[in-house]
Amino acid sequence: MICLYVEGRSWLHRLAAGWKLIVLLLVSILIMQLRSVPQLSLALAATLALYPVLGEGWIRRLQVLRPLWPILVIILLVHGLPGDWSLGLLVVLRLCTMVLLAHLVTLTTRLDAMLAAIEPLFRPLAWIGISPRLPALAMVLVIRFVPVLAGIREALDEAWRARDPSERGLGRRRTRWYGKWRKMRALLPPLLIQALRLSDQVAEALTARGGAAGFRPEP
Amino acid sequence: MFWRKRAETQRTAAAVFDLKADPWARLSSVGLEIDGRTILQDLTLELREARIGIVGLNGSGKSSFIRLLNGLRQPTSGHLEIFGVDAALDPAALPRHVGFVFQNPDHQAIFPIVEEDVAFGLTQLGRPRDEALAAARTFLVDHGAGHLAARPIADLSEGQKQLVAILAVLIMQPAVILLDEPFSALDGLAGRRLQEWLAALPQRLVLISHDRAHLQGFERILWIEDGRLRGDGDPATVLAAYDREIERRATLAGPGGWSEGHL
Structure with a gap:
């Protein structure tokens, strides 16, 4: 896997890089405002629902979270051990959702498009x-x-x-x-x-x- | 700081390269030192032929030599002139006219997708991205590589990678292309194809190769040894002398004896 971009012709691939980055920014701000476990679970589920646009093998792309698990466990414990497990879960859900969303943008956006979008x-x-x-x-x-x-x-x-x-x-x-x-x-x-x-x-x-x-x- | 340095060159140097200059490269007692080590010394020669081959053992300074010719390195002594302009005057502008194909195509690709990387050269020349991308696609089709356009470079065969690496340089329309052992990773068939394709290019080529079959049709061979010009002339004479030297050193070391620095 030397190249993150996954070839495809889905609507997400066709969406202009600039729009994807703006939407990612706005959604990330929104996610920071969500403060209940059910809301964030819904956000995560919605993010996961987007992944099949990658086509065959989309499940493998979720492995991006794997190297993160020690950090996620630490976050959960730091909040949970003093007694606030739901806050720990909140932070973990939030992180997972944001990482997965950002990853999805990376996977569906070519670098030349990304360069053209951020240069201005x-x-x-x-x-x-x-x-x-x-x-x-x-x-x-x-x-x-x-x-x-x-x-x-x-x-x-x-x-x-x-x-x-x-x-x-x-x-x-x-x-x-x-x-x-x-x-x-x-x-x-x-x-x-x-x-x-x-x-x-x-x-x-x-x-x-x-x-x-x-x-x-x-x- | 780097941006300041760039701004300064922009002010002081408006190098106007004379692409019709003959010879296009003029070296007088050029030397190169890196970290106190002498890499090249006392090179005095003029380059004007359309096909120049470079031979020499590993570590002799061949790669450093061609890096001088497109401004990737600057001589630490002597005088070097490319297209009638002092190479130290505006090294950043040199690659526009002197393209460089790296030994390992993986080290050359800046973008991961074929057409992105080929188009990159055009955006570097100031073309807008959409226009560059369209031109890159046409260029790839024209050179029989249209089917590779949307593929990741990492997935290509070695021969295809090398072709893409050369096309990415060629699209910028340099007057000279420097090639650092472009055949080293290719199998016999891919090598043959590349060789025939290179032979048909209108550009002047300077090619490093260990294999004399790839130097066929070349007008001049430079033999570099220990950073000096050991031989220079027509292929038959220089390559024969080079072969004799290899033979001499091989027998000198005896079977199983690795001479210094050549493991």
Whole structure:
């Protein structure tokens, strides 16, 4: 999964990127105002009801929530243990709904459309001599390269598993959690190095095609 | 700061490239140092041929050399002139006329979808997005890649990726295209096709390759070794000398002996 965008011809794909972002903003504000569990459950259900526009395999797209679960559990406990479980549930529902909605916009919007939609927001920067393309392109490139980074992490993970004896029941016996911790500790530095290298490559590719601000008109 | 730097170049340099300049590149005792390490030194030559091949062992400085030619790197000594203009004057404007195809197409794609990435070059030249996208689609169709337009680059075969990478550069209509080992990830058939396709391009090409089959029809070969120009001339002579050197070093090291720096 190197590319987040899912090809499709649904109404959500066809809706202009600018509208999608505005609606996302308004709905997110609205969701912040909802303060009861039934209301938020309804909002979450409505969000989930939108996902089938992605077509076959839409259920897999919900996995975006998976890496979030430790945070969600912590939020639930922080509110719940002092006695307010419903507040914890409220926050968790709110987060899930907003993440899923934003993800849906990412999945159905191409990056060039996204770039064209957010670039005008930065137009005032032109008054002080900064190209509005710079921040817009930076935002779009984050969306672009997060899945690439995830791919790098996966490759490192595989390299680790291929050579870690405990993965094959050999070596010293360790608890599962200790193994995970050890792996994370070992893989963090190479992951950072590869992330830096990736950013160098992207910068070079960008420079080779005229830089973030683009070519200025021919004299 | 970066934007300030850019604004300054805009003020001071209105480089007017002379695309008819012959030679298009002129190097006099050009050297390149990175972090105190000498990468290239004492390069004095002129480039004017339509097809120039570059050979040399890994780490010899080939990639750095062609990066000088489109402003990705600036020489730390000597003088470099591209299309009649000092390359240090306006390096940001150089890629407009000197396109660069990276060794790994995955390192070149800025946008994930084929037509987005091809259109990106046009928006960089100031064309509005819709117009650029339409032009990119037509361009892809014209080059027999219309069926790839809406596909994610990551899903393509290596040959298709390389083709898209070159088209993304070609659509900007550079006068020269630099190619850093474009064949390295291709199988024999895809390599052959790409080679024939490249041969038909009207642009001047500078191509790094390890495989002499890909240098067929080239007018001039540069052999770079340890950052210096070791050979320069017609393909038959230079490639023969290069082969002899490889043979000499291979036998020198003996079987199983890895010479320094060439693992």
